[in-house]
Amino acid sequence: MTPTDHQTSQTTDQTTLQTLLASIRPADAAAMTSARERQAQLTKPAGALGLLEDLSVRLAGVFGTDRPHPRGVAVIVAAGDHGVVAEGVSAYPPEVTAAMVAGFTASTPSGMGGAAVNVIARTVGAKVYVADVGVNAELPTHPALENLKVRMGTRNLRLERAMTADETLQAILAGSDLAGRAIAEGADLLVPGEMGIGNTTPASAVTARMLGASVASVTGRGTGVDDATLARKRQVISAALDRDASHAGDPLGVMADLGGLEIAFMLGVMLRAASERRAIVLDGFVEGSAALVGVALAPELRDYLFPAGQCAETGHAAQLAHLGLTPMFDLGLRLGEGTGGVLAAPMLLSAAATLREMQTFAEASVPDRE
Ligand SMILES: O=C(O)c1ccc[n+]([C@@H]2O[C@H](COP(=O)([O-])O)[C@@H](O)[C@H]2O)c1
Numbered sequence: 569m570t571p572t573d574h575q576t577s578q579t580t581d582q583t584t585l586q587t588l589l590a591s592i593r594p595a596d597a598a599a600m601t602s603a604r605e606r607q608a609q610l611t612k613p614a615g616a617l618g619l620l621e622d623l624s625v626r627l628a629g630v631f632g633t634d635r636p637h638p639r640g641v642a643v644i645v646a647a648g649d650h651g652v653v654a655e656g657v658s659a660y661p662p663e664v665t666a667a668m669v670a671g672f673t674a675s676t677p678s679g680m681g682g683a684a685v686n687v688i689a690r691t692v693g694a695k696v697y698v699a700d701v702g703v704n705a706e707l708p709t710h711p712a713l714e715n716l717k718v719r720m721g722t723r724n725l726r727l728e729r730a731m732t733a734d735e736t737l738q739a740i741l742a743g744s745d746l747a748g749r750a751i752a753e754g755a756d757l758l759v760p761g762e763m764g765i766g767n768t769t770p771a772s773a774v775t776a777r778m779l780g781a782s783v784a785s786v787t788g789r790g791t792g793v794d795d796a797t798l799a800r801k802r803q804v805i806s807a808a809l810d811r812d813a814s815h816a817g818d819p820l821g822v823m824a825d826l827g828g829l830e831i832a833f834m835l836g837v838m839l840r841a842a843s844e845r846r847a848i849v850l851d852g853f854v855e856g857s858a859a860l861v862g863v864a865l866a867p868e869l870r871d872y873l874f875p876a877g878q879c880a881e882t883g884h885a886a887q888l889a890h891l892g893l894t895p896m897f898d899l900g901l902r903l904g905e906g907t908g909g910v911l912a913a914p915m916l917l918s919a920a921a922t923l924r925e926m927q928t929f930a931e932a933s934v935p936d937r938e
């Protein structure tokens with residue numbers, strides 16, 4: 569590519585992103601009103617399905633009908649490495665990222681993949697997509713592994729911007745493209761997932777910046793770091809925030825400065841899912857950091873987000889409070905990979921099914937309350 573060709577493709581990518589952002593519409597208010605009215609007539613004491621009732625109404629808003637019928641569930645697991653691991657911020661070595669990616673596509677007696685996300689996805693009938701967005705190794709080709717590598721890991725965000733604007737954009741658009749394919753292949757519920765040793769450090773840095781929160785309040789133990797490592801991790805994040813000139817009013821700048829390739833990719837998955845009016849099931853803290861950037865870019869994205877569980881990572885509750893969304897359960901999960909999101913999918917499918925298929929008091933000839 570000549571420098572001019574490169575500039576042209578960057579401009580085209582910018583336009584693609586702007587078009588994507590502009591295509592995200594708010595949830596359908598009329599469908600939600602109609603869904604609320606229908607909920608009130610279903611054969612159960614008022615409010616007895618608890619959070620499922622709110623979820624069903626939100627799903628009506630996403631799918632534009634008071635009889636929402638989401639079917640396919642897809643988890644898209646994006647993998648990337650992080651230059652900041654050189655600072656000693658994780659409990660595990662960076663080589664785990666590539667090894668786990670191999671695990672996501674490994675042949676096992678039970679089917680493809682031996683990681684938690686594969687097993688849970690098989691259990692609930694979700695399809696698994698795996699993407700290498702920035703693993704710091706040449707991975708062997710595999711039919712089920714999407715080679716979407718933007719670069720071999722990010723730069724060390726303590727010292728410099730993690731990604732260029734162009735790299736960030738490429739990762740976002742790669743996520744959008746793969747989500748588009750998953751939707752074309754039948755996905756109505758999309759679960760962005762991730763694997764990347766060190767990635768709770770960029771997730772905390774992005775969260776601190778986007779929320780204006782203190783580093784300590786949004787930085788936890790990730791894979792389970794000890795006290796000394798946690799203290800170092802917080803210092804590294806503070807140094808990155810001091811170094812970097814990005815501000816919450818420039819969400820893409822924050823993502824480039826402090827984020828990660830798989831985090832930017834998940835942002836692209838979310839934007840595309842919302843633009844095609846599909847529900848996004850949010851897993852944990854790393855996914856939440858991508859969502860914060862997403863709602864800053866396109867506030868309507870919030871209408872499409874369904875947080876799965878309250879995750880055990882420090883700062884996750886602050887992310888959800890900012891988004892104004894309630895998680896469906898609290899299982900103490902802190903794994904990532906999209907596991908919580910896949911676990912939550914049957915709850916969302918059930919929420920939609922109750923709204924769609926339950927009989928009303930009149931249909932079932934059940935006496936309503938006095
Ligand atoms: O998303 C979460 O809630 C989450 C919380 C803790 C750990 N993780 C996973 O653990 C890895 C990052 O942890 P760390 O300590 O290496 O930064 C990465 O592979 C994530 O998928 C993920």
Ligand SMILES: Cc1cc2nc[nH]c2cc1C
Pocket residue numbers: 660664668762763764791903904905
């Ligand atoms: C083994 C392992 C598996 C993971 N899956 C997501 N993050 C992870 C981190 C580690 C260390």
